[in-house]
Amino acid sequence: xxxxxxxxxxxxxxxxxxxxxxxxxxxxxxxxxxxxxxxxxxxxxxxxxxxxxxxxxxxxxxxxxxxxxxxxxxxxxxxxxxxxxxxxxxxxxxxxxxxxxxxxxxxxxxxxx
Numbered sequence: 001x002x003x004x005x006x007x008x009x010x011x012x013x014x015x016x017x018x019x020x021x022x023x024x025x026x027x028x029x030x031x032x033x034x035x036x037x038x039x040x041x042x043x044x045x046x047x048x049x050x051x052x053x054x055x056x057x058x059x060x061x062x063x064x065x066x067x068x069x070x071x072x073x074x075x076x077x078x079x080x081x082x083x084x085x086x087x088x089x090x091x092x093x094x095x096x097x098x099x100x101x102x103x104x105x106x107x108x109x110x111x112x113x
Contacts, residue, residue, distance in 0.1 A: 009038035009067075019043055031056050035071025050074035 003010060012034040019030070024045030031049040044063055049056030050070045057074040065073065081087065 009040075010036055011040055012037040016040070016042070019046060022046075029056070029058055032070065035069065035074065037070050039065045039068055039070060041066050052076045 012032075015030075015032055015034055015037050018032075019042055024047075027046065029047050029049045031051070033051045035050060039061055041063075043061045044066065046061050048059050048061065048070060050059050050073065051057075052074045053076050059070065059073045083090075
């Protein structure tokens with residue numbers, strides 16, 4: 001649920017203080033733990049290190065990100081692929097097919113010479 005329009009967006013004062021009066025290219029990565037902070041137009045061009053619970057993930061702020069929250073661009077969960085034995089078999093067959101097609105393409109280029 002979003003915040004009331006009468007309250008306005010949540011902007012962490014510590015994050016704004018780190019951005020105020022600085023140039024985006026001169027400052028390095030700005031570390032922050034404030035994932036709930038809304039991205040303001042003043043933040044465009046800066047690189048933030050948004051904490052995901054384990055490490056700081058670097059996020060370069062662009063104009064399209066204004067209005068979103070910092071935490072949206074720093075995933076907290078790592079996806080490991082679905083499937084088990086069957087998935088491995090499918091992937092190995094695809095890899096073998098790719099190798100075979102590469103060999104065929106190589107052989108055809110050698111015969112043209």
